[in-house]
Amino acid sequence: MMRLILAVVMTVATAGVAAAADKSTTGRVDFQPIVQEWNSDGTPNADQPTVGWSLLRRTPDGLKAMARVAGLEPGGVYTFWWVVVQRDGAFPSDIFLAYGASAVANDQGRANARMSATLGQPGIEGFIPDGINEIPFASLDEPLTATVRIEIAYHGQADEAGDGELAQWMSDFWTGSACPPATPNPNPNQPHCPIYYSSTHSAGVPGAPGVLP
Numbered sequence: 001m002m003r004l005i006l007a008v009v010m011t012v013a014t015a016g017v018a019a020a021a022d023k024s025t026t027g028r029v030d031f032q033p034i035v036q037e038w039n040s041d042g043t044p045n046a047d048q049p050t051v052g053w054s055l056l057r058r059t060p061d062g063l064k065a066m067a068r069v070a071g072l073e074p075g076g077v078y079t080f081w082w083v084v085v086q087r088d089g090a091f092p093s094d095i096f097l098a099y100g101a102s103a104v105a106n107d108q109g110r111a112n113a114r115m116s117a118t119l120g121q122p123g124i125e126g127f128i129p130d131g132i133n134e135i136p137f138a139s140l141d142e143p144l145t146a147t148v149r150i151e152i153a154y155h156g157q158a159d160e161a162g163d164g165e166l167a168q169w170m171s172d173f174w175t176g177s178a179c180p181p182a183t184p185n186p187n188p189n190q191p192h193c194p195i196y197y198s199s200t201h202s203a204g205v206p207g208a209p210g211v212l213p
Contacts, residue, residue: 014049030056032154033144034069034199054150054199063143065100067150067198069112072105077155077169077176080113087139096123097137100150102170104158115150119143145203152197 034052036045052069067080080103084096100115123137155176156167169176 002085003159022071028057030201032056032199032201033059034067034197036071037198038196039164051197052199054201056148056150056201058144058148060144060202062116062121062140063148065115065148065150067101067113067115067152067199068110069105069152070108070110072109073154073157074105074107074109075158076105076109077158077161077166078103078105078111079153079155079170080115081088081151081153081173082117082140083143083149083151084140085147085149086140086142090098092123092135092137093153096121096140096146098123098140099171099173103169104170117143136208147203148201150199150201154196 001004032054033050034054035048036051037048039045046131051071052067054065054067063082063084069078072078079099080101082096082098082100085094086096087094089095096117098117098121100117101113103111103113105111117140119140123139125136153173157177159168160177161169165175
């Protein structure tokens, strides 16, 4: 669980706090590039090349998104996550963090995912300040004004998953066979998958669609 905290702290620091919502954007689609934030060895990627695009639609009832990514490991298992920075961005009370979708990349290293989150949906549990009590992240309360990040983690090759493991890899942030840590990992039995790829949607004027690499 503590590995999850490290990931969210890093990503929240880059997300910032959302600007005031432009009511004219409600229900419209916002296109943003998906960039590679981390290398496979867990070091930051300074160039942050574009590897795909995400489409986000905001409504008063929640969020819907579609992500298209290229340049992935063929046959690799990837999970897609909501990290939504609300209000002042206090951690974790203003952060909605939830599983969104998963995919196995095809033979060309491409994957698509559709995600949805509803108003009032609770965030996952993962913050353990005293090692006993699990404190959930915030519920989704501000779909129209929050900064929305779609974050993608790699968990290993699908054909390397053992009996019953693939389903867990495809729904859980901290499981897999090949998740090099972004920071030294004191617990090798609970690997931390770095955020390899992400896109950021800020409230305001939607971005224009781009071309998938």
